[in-house]
Amino acid sequence: MKKISVFVLLFLFAASAGAIELPESNSVPGGVVVVPLYLDGQAMPRAEFQNRQVMVIRDGSRWLAIAGIPLKLKPGEYKLTTIADGKKNNYPIKIVDKKYPVQRLTIKNKRKVYPNKNDLKRITAEREKIGKAFVVWSYNPEPPLKFDLPTQGRFSSQFGLQRFYNDSPRPRRHSALDIAAPTGTPVYAPAAGTVINIGDYYFTGNTIFLDHGQGLITQYIHLSKVDVPMGMRVERGQKIGEVGATGRVTGPHLHWGVILNQTMIDPMPFIRADSLERNQAYLDSISNNADQKVGGS
Numbered sequence: 001m002k003k004i005s006v007f008v009l010l011f012l013f014a015a016s017a018g019a020i021e022l023p024e025s026n027s028v029p030g031g032v033v034v035v036p037l038y039l040d041g042q043a044m045p046r047a048e049f050q051n052r053q054v055m056v057i058r059d060g061s062r063w064l065a066i067a068g069i070p071l072k073l074k075p076g077e078y079k080l081t082t083i084a085d086g087k088k089n090n091y092p093i094k095i096v097d098k099k100y101p102v103q104r105l106t107i108k109n110k111r112k113v114y115p116n117k118n119d120l121k122r123i124t125a126e127r128e129k130i131g132k133a134f135v136v137w138s139y140n141p142e143p144p145l146k147f148d149l150p151t152q153g154r155f156s157s158q159f160g161l162q163r164f165y166n167d168s169p170r171p172r173r174h175s176a177l178d179i180a181a182p183t184g185t186p187v188y189a190p191a192a193g194t195v196i197n198i199g200d201y202y203f204t205g206n207t208i209f210l211d212h213g214q215g216l217i218t219q220y221i222h223l224s225k226v227d228v229p230m231g232m233r234v235e236r237g238q239k240i241g242e243v244g245a246t247g248r249v250t251g252p253h254l255h256w257g258v259i260l261n262q263t264m265i266d267p268m269p270f271i272r273a274d275s276l277e278r279n280q281a282y283l284d285s286i287s288n289n290a291d292q293k294v295g296g297s
């Protein structure tokens with residue numbers, strides 16, 4: 001019992017100390033964990049979780065590992081491993097269960113649920129190109145750990161939903177946050193990054209991937225317009241494209257994904273509180289206007 005409380009305290013300390021704004025640590029499938037490392041070397045240690053390199057940052061006098069937990073990981077005891085000065089160290093990570101709701105969707109374009117032979121050929125080729133974006137690793141000692149919302153609107157589908165398309169018996173997990181907005185609504189870079197992948201893909205339509213460094217990558221899907229070329233460096237708040245309804249959709253929205261150590265994770269712990277407040281004020285203002293319109297006509 002005592003051991004557990006010390007462990008919890010360390011996590012709380014990790015989330016509150018230092019000048020760096022950290023994502024909220026939550027060791028659930030789809031969550032992110034912040035692990036203080038007991039290594040005092042000046043050289044950045046290598047950290048791994050599930051055989052994948054994990055983000056490491058310097059926070060004052062200590063190193064922190066920041067790892068994304070895959071949605072498919074079963075609750076239980078796992079370990080994060082560090083390799084520094086030729087020595088391995090293990091840090092226990094206890095993953096606890098999280099239940100995500102079920103969502104049923106009807107897609108009018110049946111081929112987007114049951115692709116034909118030619119579609120499957122295209123999907124396979126695209127999967128390889130999209131997969132390359134997931135494994136990008138660029139060194140950045142100060143990666144952004146808080147994001148602005150890339151667009152304003154209602155959160156129409158949360159991360160983690162178990163989705164059934166047209167009553168297909170096998171659910172697919174919704175591994176991003178959907179923000180509903182009219183086609184043409186601007187999409188802004190939520191933090192500085194580099195455009196590492198652009199495409200018009202079968203399922204995701206017009207797509208952009210931004211690399212923020214240390215294995216932190218964001219994706220922007222179903223866009224009507226892409227404003228940035230491959231390889232471009234973008235600043236926080238720069239317009240990168242417009243909301244659309246391309247690919248497999250029920251209507252216009254931005255499907256915004258956050259990838260850490262090649263793992264799709266919940267974007268919510270990364271969103272700045274003031275950005276959420278501004279979005280809520282915007283939603284309140286449009287619902288007030290709608291009420292006024294209804295009342296006046």
Ligand SMILES: [Zn+2]
Pocket residue numbers: 157174176177178254255256
């Ligand atoms: Zn989505």
